[in-house]
Amino acid sequence: MSLLTIACAVSLPLTTAWAAGSVQVSVDKLNVRSGPSLQDTIITTLPMKTALPVVATKNDWIQVKLPDGKTGWVANWLVTAQQTAAPAPQIESTTDGLNVRSGPGQTYAVVQTINPGTRYPIVQKNGQWIQIQLSGQTKGWVASWLVKETTSGGQANPAAPPPTPTTPPVTQADGGTPAKPGAVQGASLTLEFAPYVYATPDASTPAIGQLHAGENVTVIKQQNGWIQFQYDGVNAWFSTDEGSMPSLPTTGAGEAADTSGTPAQPPVVTPGPTGQPSAAKQTARVNTDGLNLRSGANTSSGILGTLAIGTTLTIMEKQGEWYRVQAPDGKTGWVAGWLVTVSQPTYPTPSGPYVTIINPDTNIRSGPGTEHDVISLAQTGEKFAITNKAGDWFQVTLGNGTSGYIAGWLVSASGTPAVIRSNELAGKxxxxxxxxxxxxxxxxxxxxxxxxxxxxxxxxxxxxxxxxxxxxxxxxxxxxxxxxxxxxxxxxxxxxxxxxxxxxxxxxxxxxxxxxxxxxxxxxxxxxxxxxxxxxxxxxxxxxxxxxxxxxxxxxxxxxxxxxxxxxxxxxxxxxxxxxxxxxxxxxxxxxxxxxxxxxxxxxxxxxxx
Known part of the structure; x- marks a missing residue:
């Protein structure tokens, strides 16, 4: 196909937007440029989650104020809008006796159960799992499809007050988590973790940057588990609390910790939405020679090894644009999704009538209607045998042998008439x-x-x-x-x-x-x-x-x-x-x-x- 000649778009007038809120960086190492185009010079890069006040906009570009007080331009498709600081998010169980686990998956040990009516602060998310703050300093993981998210504007939760970070001891608490540094005024610290940086000692406010393992900081002040230091010419804070920094899941109860300093990985299976190993295995092909296999889903994590171009990897998990993979030699780690080609998953075709999922995260419910609980999530391409039909809902058999209901207008049906809620395409x-x-x-x-x-x-x-x-x-x-x-x-x-x-x-x-x-x-x-x-x-x-x-x-x-x-x-x-x-x-x-x-x-x- 011949190349197209595209006329340059007419530039729009610059729109001043002081006090128009802020944006947060949604990729790691975002380029900040001297002007609103890819041809302008890169003046600095910023880590993911950096919060930046908006100065002005022009076409697809946003002029922002940087942490050092200077200004630069960022692409609007690589940041997300933040008009005001969002209320602290919380969750509430939608079912009685919801299991809270030690890690993000159904293979992890149950640490306790929770019931509807009590809210718990969100610490972090990992795929379809949410880590929450329980009573005291205890944390645990719950399935996102069995809870609802709220904000902190409602009644306070006496069973789970927002954690007050405390300074951990200098010695390493266990084999799987690096010890946090102790600090005194004027001391120089070498970080062993990658905390987010905040303008104030409050993790509910937008982060203004992120530090990386191996960086040195000089302590100005320490209070309630927070350390103040100089960041790009201004005083800023980072927390020594585990919940305030990106981390991989901790090991489950009774499991041996990985003494190498990397959190132990879950079993080598791809969990389906019901906790059963999925019948579909996705693979990825390495597109560049010497691809880094890392211990975590970011560029600041340790390098476990390198992979040759053409290597076929088995995908075990996805987190953002990163994949946790197993290499041919059995070694597991994380690779950048933009440096591999991912195969489309293939799912076995059931005998008899079946449905094929056409949208990601399609709800499977306990009954034939939206008023029934969501019991699982299905992914694009998955196929389920049809056992019955109730109105516009198909009853299907899940991978673990149980049954559930899927809205007929959200799937492609084979061996039985499709459910059509709009007649525009019927027969076309x-x-x-x-x-x-x-x-x-x-x-x-x-x-x-x-x-x-x-x-x-x-x-x-x-x-x-x-x-x-x-x-x-x-x-x-x-x-x-x-x-x-x-x-x-x-x-x-x-x-x-x-x-x-x-x-x-x-x-x-x-x-x-x-x-x-x-x-x-x-x-x-x-x-x-x-x-x-x-x-x-x-x-x-x-x-x-x-x-x-x-x-x-x-x-x-x-x-x-x-x-x-x-x-x-x-x-x-x-x-x-x-x-x-x-x-x-x-x-x-x-x-x-x-x-x-x-x-x-x-x-x-x-x-x-x-």
Missing amino acids: VIVVDAGHGGNDNGATGLSFSTLEKTVNLQVALLLRNKLEAAGAKVIMTRPDDRKLTLQQRVDVAIVNKADIFVSVHHNTHPNTATNGSIVFYYNQGNSSKLASLVQNELVKATNYKDLQSRFGDYFVLRENPVTSILAEIGFLSNYNEEVRVRSEKQQDLAAEGLYKGIIQFFSSQNTQGS
Whole structure:
């Protein structure tokens, strides 16, 4: 596909936004630039969770005030808005006798049980598990799908007051947790952990930065488990309490601690939502030589070893953009998700009628209705045998042999009629074309060597699932990694008398700063209307830059008598966009945007027809 010539967007006037709140950094080592573009000089980098006051905005960039008082520009898609300091979050159990465990998983020991009506402060989160503060200094982990989150604005919880940090002893308390430093005024400390930095000694306020293990700090003051020190020219604080710093789960009761200084890892299984080992094993392929295998899910954690390019790893857990993996030699650790290619999980197909999950974190409930408790969460691609149907709800068999109910309009059904809550797509024939394939890789990402053919297919398969669940008959030009000619792709639409043809692609450009989504059409009328609607929904769902739907002279559009569009989701030549299009969540959002645009198109056609 020929390269596109993209006109530079007209710059918008600078909007002053003093006192417009603050933003918090959502990635590690965020680049701060001298101006609002990727061409401007990098003046510093900031760690994750750094809170920054907003000065002004321009297009997709935000000017912020740095901890040293200077200003710089950050990309708005790499920070999150914080208008005011959020109230301290708490949880409350939604079921009697909820187990609180020593680690984030059902394989860990139960330390106590809690009941509804009592709130507990949140310490940290790990996947679908939440660590909470119990009475005294005791902490434990609960399943997020069995609790509800609240804020501290309600009645105080006498059983679990917010912990008052105390200075731990200098000696190491156990084999799994490094000892925290003792401190006196004027003392120089070498950190053995990575605490967050706060403007005041209060962990409920936004962090302004993060220190790393091995850094030296000079103590100004110490009070109630907090240490004051100089941070970028201002007085700041960090806590010596374990709950105030990122950490891996502690070992369960009765387990031997890992005396190497790295917290012991859970058993080598991928826990499914019900606590049973999942039948699907995901793998990852290393994309760069000498990839660091780390002890934790961040770049400040210790390096356990390095991995050669091409190494296949078994994925055990995901945390943000990091994966805990097992290497071929049995060693486990964490790798950066943007430096590996993750395979799509494959799940066994049950005999008889079954449903396929089409959205991540789909609720499985104890009964056929939203008023029933959520007993588990299912992930995209999982398949469950259908045992019964109650209204619009399917009763299914879970991996541990128990049963639950799934909303029929949220799944794709096989062997039984689908549940359709909207008639826009009922009976529509839609051809979904994943661009390139086989020995035709399409574009290749400049930063992580992402193959366009791979991400095209991943988004196309997610789109297929959503369309089928809404009642459409979906035909894939390629359901796997194979090569087709352009004419063969068009022929699929002609032979099957398709209502619409949707081709999924990812873009490239000589200017690496170019980013955003474009949906192309060749013919005016239905094709241009479909492109416009899909463009709007795509950028709304993904938050990619809107480069507008436009005319495109491409074979699969020009030679196609069917209403046709070609969607360029994002640019593999742009560093930040390549990171995003590789993300499973972002791929699902792209598929959701395409799906909603198609729904709107057919809805408008029905309105005209009536």
